[in-house]
Amino acid sequence: MNYYELKLNAITEEMKEILMAELSELGFESFLEEQDGINGYIPVSRYQGKTILSYLEKKSQTIGLTYELKKIKAENWNAIWESQYKPVLVEKKCLVRAPFHDAQPGVIYDIVIEPKMSFGTAHHETTTLMIGMLMKENVKGMDVLDMGCGTGVLAILAFKMGAGSVDAIDLDEWAYQNAKENILKNNAHSISVIQGDVRKIPAQEYDLILANINRNVLLDDIPLYAQHLSHPGILLLSGFYLDDLPLVSRRAKENNLELSTSGSRNNWVAAKFIK
DSSP: OEEEEEEEESOOHHHHHHHHHHHHHTTOOEEEEETTEEEEEEEGGGOOHHHHHHHHHHHHHHHOOEEEEEEEEHHHHHHHHHHHOOOEEETTTEEEEOTTSOOOTTOSEEEEOOOSSOSOSSOSHHHHHHHHHHTTSOOTTOEEEEETOTTSHHHHHHHHTTOSEEEEEESOHHHHHHHHHHHHHTTOTTOEEEESSGGGSOSSOEEEEEEESOHHHHHHHHHHHHHTEEEEEEEEEEEEEGGGHHHHHHHHHHTTOEEEEEEEETTEEEEEEEO
16 A cells, blocks of 8 residues: 655644644544654545645645655555654553564563554554553453554553453554454454444444544544443543543533543543443
């Protein structure tokens, strides 16, 4: 699969977060942060040239953004990713690392993730927040659903925490294949990986649903999450900004889900809702 690589230069840390969120809405699925900018990656099949170029020109005029856009092969991007990929230790308990990193003594959960173009390597704040929030739950014996699973990191963590069953769903073909690969690498063979959106959720109820996607998708899908959530049940959400929490909370409340707790990091937020 070929990708477009978008290089954005000379931007602030705050602007990085804003641009990544906006580019995600335009179909960009992965980002690599540089010291003075970011690189964004979008499959050729999703690339809408006129819309994206119009967005970039507007940003160039309003904030002086400079950019470079070119088509690349996935293998080239992966080589760059691997050369800069570092393991992530969350709350000194969960280590998310690539196969070429050594395990670390003392961690409770050791998760191996092949660093490809899937979202969810624990380098992004939302994934770190979700890992931290998940580790606070007593998952043992629960039926768990990981929506928008990306690499499968949250599904794998739930499995390692003793979940009774775990289903992982992602619409993207690359994420679907990468999640299956990572599940094998972590000997989490019982996790069921499904390609699709909320319409592919199995006809059952879950004790715990995880969804680290983006605000608009969450707002659309919360009613279906609620339908598939047992009573009592837990919904953990991330992928949106702190300013969006009231909007997401209202949508959840409309579906009999009450906000229990939340945490934030660099303006990103993760929230726990109870049914």
